[in-house]
Amino acid sequence: MVDIVVISDTIVQPESYEDASDRVKIHLTPWDLFLLRTEYAQRALIFPKPDPETHMISRLKSSLSTALNVFYPYAGRLVKIDNEDGETASFYIDCDGSGVKFVHAAAVTVTVNDVLEPAYSYWSEFFPANGVKSCEAVSKPLLAFQVTELKDGVFIAFSYNHLVTDGASVWSFFKTWTEIFSTGREKFPPLSLCGWFLSGIDYPIRVPISETVPSPVTGLSDADSFLGKKIFRFTSRHISQLKAKANGEVGVGSDVISSFQAVVGHTWRAIIRSSDLNPEEVIHCKLAMDIRQRLNPPVGKECFGNMVGLATTTTTAGELVKNGLGWAGLQLNKTVGLQTNEELRRFAENWVKNPKIPNRVVVNDSLTVTGSPRFDVFENDFGWGKPIVVRGGPGITGHGKIITYPGTEKGSTEIHTSLWSHVLDKLLVDEEFLQHVDLV
Template sequence: MADVVVISNTIVRPESYNDESGRVKIHLTPWDLFFLRAEYPQRGLLFPQPDPETNLISQLKSSLSVALKIFYPFAGRLVKVENEDDGTASFYIDCDGSGVKFVHASAKTVSVSDVLGPADSIVPDFLNRFFPANGVKSCEGISESLIAFQLTELKDGVFIGFGYNHMVADGSSFWNFFNTWSEICSTGFDRRNFSPLLLRGWFLDGIDYPIRIPISETEIPNQIVVTSSSLQEKVFLITSRNISVLKSKANGEVDSDDRKISSLQAISAHMWRSIIRNSDLNPEEVIHCKLLMDMRRRLKPPLEKECFGNVVGFATATTTVGEMLNSGLGWAALQINKTVGSQTNEEFREFAENWVKKPKIPNHVAVSNSIIVASSPWFNVYGNDFGWGKPIAVRAGPGNTSDGKLIVYPGIEEGNIEIQTCLSSLVLEKLSSDEEFLKHACVV
């Protein structure tokens, strides 16, 4: 159905880049290197159709060039140094202004309604072709741009897809960049009106850098390709009213004065319990709920919220199917709350100190019987206006997609939350007709 034609594939470089102005070298932490084999996370925004008079591509490229002058690490490349003296390799980001990939494509047979799909429908497969970094892994940032964009013109709208290297930035830093780009494009503001980039500029005392990793750990192993044809995706909406109901219910079931269940913890618990209930697992099977967390304010001293880089940690709650199903929403939310609370400055540092002693790069293959909650409902997604209107919808693209992956966004209406949910088709079908689950959620 979707005949996607690539019109151009170009590189956009930072505005007025001067190679002699001093190139910044960014050393990588254990949390950056943890993502060495991970695919680029990909997201996309669906927009209304711009005025035909709009010089769309020219405006986007020129404003992107200005934005890259501010967020210059994205325009660099990853550098791998092989240390022959001990058979290890080291990596750093060279902010050399090489530029970023920008694809201009057309899919004039596709309408906005096709992308959104009818009510209760799965996310259409053709959407994968609207993204620019399918299958690209972080370690390929040596030759691939560290962030990539694809603008696809539709019959009655446009879709801007993007993928970025998780070693360079996390979701918080990416959306700060995207918000700045859209503002520059819509207002014509010069980059001098924006504050200089605040780099993470932080490394652990007692850990030498660049960190040396056994070369065997830096190579991508040959993996048996497991077909994902049985996986499907749907976007579920939880309204602000239902969020309040879930949060109140979870806190009402928790007998603790010093622990308060947050909205996201209550929602994650509701999703976790509902998915497990519909997965036909044995009671004794071990299950996990993993959450990606922004650690900036948890470090000591804390980092500024706006600092650029990758500063995420994993919080993992673990239990059994039987214990989960025999307990209530509050109990499940409390397990998530406790593991989130355990992600302290000390825990974060201890992981890094132990990791550098024996570096191990995960293959980022999903752990069986897990759900992974990524992204955030607090990112400024729907505030991005390039000059022709705010987004109609947000969608996740290919990239670390796995059974149980939940991508959380703010809803288009303030206070709502949307969750793009990837599950096996059988579990997703059951979940979509689960009356207990649908008391607090609906399909977008």
């Protein structure tokens, strides 16, 4: 048993909270509500150990309180309303200043290298919201932190509810927090909320009661025991080679298939090759994508909220394996291109008519790719050194779950995979795949 001691478990509130009459109510869109049953996303940055004179914990709390003045929705709570029809419920975020969770812990015998070992078995104990689902935010904070002091470093983990935020917004918040800590800056531009909603659709959206409560998934713990996790790093050289190969195979020019589409296409094909699926089996690749600039009128890139859609490419196992990287990259490219304002609004309008909320977004016939190598991760510096690594925590797992991050080397990309163990074993000896990646 690893010796992790919880020193304190507190709530940090915004430094100054306005009168209740100024409270903001954030109505939820179909993209928000679709994630009502999913677990909190959990991420972590591991930092060098600061000098004791830094007074790290007290300053982290005070700077976090200041950051919450700017990013005030995080300090709110989810509100559920049972509608008068007795069959539906509605939800909104009440920006009431209740605060975020902050856990201070210590594991003084554990080193940074210990927790980075692939076989390290106490990973979940460093995260503050294991197993918490989005719908539980009616009584739990929307954002939680755990700062664990290691023997030679600091493990800062955070968990966030996708109903209120996406990766772009949460990393923007983290950058603001580190800037406040390191410089003392307190004045920032007012937060811009992604305040769009569908014209012609009443809100709050009414969701059938049956869709708003988590239902048990039988055999889940047994299934998860057969999952393996591995991190693969694509260097800038690997990425350039894959992009050139993909575009060269289909003769569409050097910039049609993007670097990211080439990396995802390469990974998807390798996973399917290793899965021993029937060639006729229908498979999907779901890319989580920022839809801010795809709406008309577009929403500002800096606006706060959850603005993530899933661009789903569908084919068969046989077609994907047979047709090569260029074909795979082109299918991904076409699918992304179809995510227009009209298509996004059509999805939302149809969803409102028949709301369906999955228990788990990840299913066996799908590769689901979240995160982004474009997120500003390694510039988050509290003043005692930049992050050593970024890691994903426990949470939404399952075969085919892929989280992407920028790598520590400039221009590189890391993919953190969750796959059936027998598939991962084959992937680790797939020469075609391994020639363009490094193992972490």
